[in-house]
Amino acid sequence: MNVRPLDMGEPVPVQISRSKVLKSRQIVWKNNAPIVEVVEIIPKEVISDMAGAALSMPYLDPDDIDEPRFKGRSCVEVTLMKIAEEAASRGDRDALNLLLDRFIGKPKQSIESKKVTVNYSDYLKMQAEVEKQGNSKL
Numbered sequence: 001m002n003v004r005p006l007d008m009g010e011p012v013p014v015q016i017s018r019s020k021v022l023k024s025r026q027i028v029w030k031n032n033a034p035i036v037e038v039v040e041i042i043p044k045e046v047i048s049d050m051a052g053a054a055l056s057m058p059y060l061d062p063d064d065i066d067e068p069r070f071k072g073r074s075c076v077e078v079t080l081m082k083i084a085e086e087a088a089s090r091g092d093r094d095a096l097n098l099l100l101d102r103f104i105g106k107p108k109q110s111i112e113s114k115k116v117t118v119n120y121s122d123y124l125k126m127q128a129e130v131e132k133q134g135n136s137k138l
Contacts, residue, residue, distance in 0.1 A: 059073050064078075
């Protein structure tokens with residue numbers, strides 16, 4: 001499999017270990033009839049590697065070619081800069097939260113839980129005792 005970045009020269013080969021390639025059966029339509037074919041599935045870790053490689057590639061956009069602050073930066077760096085600038089210029093809290101949550105992390109949520117160790121018959125006995133004490137005060 002080869003991935004060809006936009007205007008960046010030769011295709012970049014992506015090495016996929018044949019032992020990691022999974023196969024799956026898929027229904028495809030040919031001549032108005034369903035046919036089962038075996039197709040290769042790219043494993044999740046390979047897709048993650050491909051995404052990481054794509055994001056770390058040098059940023060080369062013809063529209064921003066004269067923008068010195070993007071020179072020598074990766075695609076992910078420029079993308080983050082643009083998201084941050086747009087969030088700041090529009091006062092977009094959602095975009096700011098997206099950046100903060102992804103890179104700093106969401107704050108931990110505290111959840112209150114109580115462990116109950118009384119079974120139903122014991123609970124009924126306790127309720128009867130409470131009622132008995134309440135009636136004795138009258």
